[in-house]
Amino acid sequence: MRMIDVADITQNIKEMCIEANHFLTEDMDHVLKRATEEERAPLGRQILCQLQENLKIAGEDMIPICQDTGMAVIFMEVGQDVHFEGGLLEEAVNEGVRQGYTEGYLRKSVVDDPILRKNTGDNTPAVIHYEMVSGDQVRITVAPKGFGSENMSRVFMLKPADGIEGVKKAILTAVKDAGPNACPPMVVGVGIGGTFEKCALMAKKALTRPVDQRSEIPYVRELEEEMLAQINRTGIGPGGLGGTTTALAVNVNTYPTHIAGLPVAVNICCHVNRHAVRVL
């Protein structure tokens, strides 16, 4: 049994909220640079250059990459030999978000009720997903999610007979409908299988996988590569203003499902695909 003080959780989450909103991971930097070199449209290239300049300014001047600093989505993978002390874990996580968004000059974008809509003033609560894993460590992923792209995300409850072609059509439909609204070039997270909520969660988690890392399942890997190529032939382009860079990656996760179903979720993220990961 390993004891972890929840104050450590708060401190780390606070730092990770600030870090994720000012710096993209290296794989995202890389793929944006490559896209800038390969983009065929002049205006598209100009926009991709501006996005790189934007990242530079964000890091140097400590201004958030995007003003929509997101709703904080947090994955907590907790080793089952860990015991938390010093308070409630959920409160500690939200306290980290509160401190990060307040002290880090991040935008408070959360309202207390979906209909009454009063801003909570500190960007809490976070959306927290817990997973019990083996070992005595805690792996935390903080993924602030902006809603320009979140609003364009979809769940499709396909039939088994729709098969892989149905999945491809669903992904392409979501991306085309998203178009300029989702701040392309996008990163596309896809969850296939499970249940209604499981596929959505897989799609969200797929966005946190490095964009240069393909699935280990051969047909899924092929699907990721084929869909990326197809999406980049839609013409949507950077900013939706035309070009050959509409997506930077398609990350697909799968899970067993029911004999009667083929759930597919497409979680779209803009080019500001933010996440910070730490292992305690």
Place this chain on the structure above:
Amino acid sequence: MERHIQAPVSRGEISGLKAGDYVYITGTIYTARDAAHKRMQETLNAGDPLPLKMQDNIIYYMGPSPAREGRPIGSAGPTTASRMDKYAPALLDLGLIGMIGKGKRSESVKQAIVRNGAVYFAAVGGAGALLSRSIRKSEVIAYEDLGTEAIRRLEVENFPVIVVIDPEGNDLYETAGAEYCDLG
């Protein structure tokens, strides 16, 4: 084509803008997004005056992140314009001349743009740090309780935008991708 305009701006000055033009805006513009639009609509419904005059003004669909000490504003990029589609035609009919946002607009907004000789610009989404450098001054002028969604008056200098829907109703989003579309 590259153009410079001074805001507020007259209908005559923007009548020549074409979808695809790259425009630098200098002068005074105003921010408003979801909650401020809802409140302005309620104000209009009640027959009360709006907190800013629409005539010849440009509204930027934007809610900034907080400013650090010594800076006018935080990150300040555009939000998705379609969420304001329900409210925009009434404001255009009151004289609003331009909107800055990102993403597609509805048919009724396009019609209101053409009817009033107005314009819809896009700023680059997700480039809020870069765009903040073109904002010299920011002041909340109404709805302070809405936080980031309050109405702000911005003084901007060479604020970069692209004409998406021009006063004739041409829509860049509908035409720009065609050249690069290769899906058969």
